[in-house]
Amino acid sequence: MFGAIPTRPLFEIEKRLLSREGQWLVRTREIPELGPYRSRLEAVEGLYRHVVICTGSLRKQEPEQARKFVEHSIAECKEPGCQLCSDLLALAPDSRVVQLKA
Numbered sequence: 001m002f003g004a005i006p007t008r009p010l011f012e013i014e015k016r017l018l019s020r021e022g023q024w025l026v027r028t029r030e031i032p033e034l035g036p037y038r039s040r041l042e043a044v045e046g047l048y049r050h051v052v053i054c055t056g057s058l059r060k061q062e063p064e065q066a067r068k069f070v071e072h073s074i075a076e077c078k079e080p081g082c083q084l085c086s087d088l089l090a091l092a093p094d095s096r097v098v099q100l101k102a
């Protein structure tokens with residue numbers, strides 16, 4: 001859905017994620033410690049969403065798509081074949097998935 005963004009080197013996931021006391025935080029230019037998130041994958045989602053919003057990419061989306069994106073949670077998503085979930089997993093292939101999918 002927002003396929004152009006994650007391939008950019010500026011994304012720098014490894015440099016931006018930090019783990020503290022069992023929780024994950026994301027360093028961004030705008031917010032020094034975004035989060036906390038329960039898992040690395042959720043932190044990746046938080047970073048992804050932050051970048052999409054800050055770069056203005058969301059404005060180019062249909063309102064319904066934008067709403068889905070903002071409300072999406074990789075930990076709770078139950079949509080089969082969800083594009084956003086697979087994009088996020090591609091960004092963080094080594095993350096252990098703590099999804100509640102049945």
Ligand SMILES: [Zn+2]
Nearest residue numbers: 077082084085
């Ligand atoms: Zn999903």
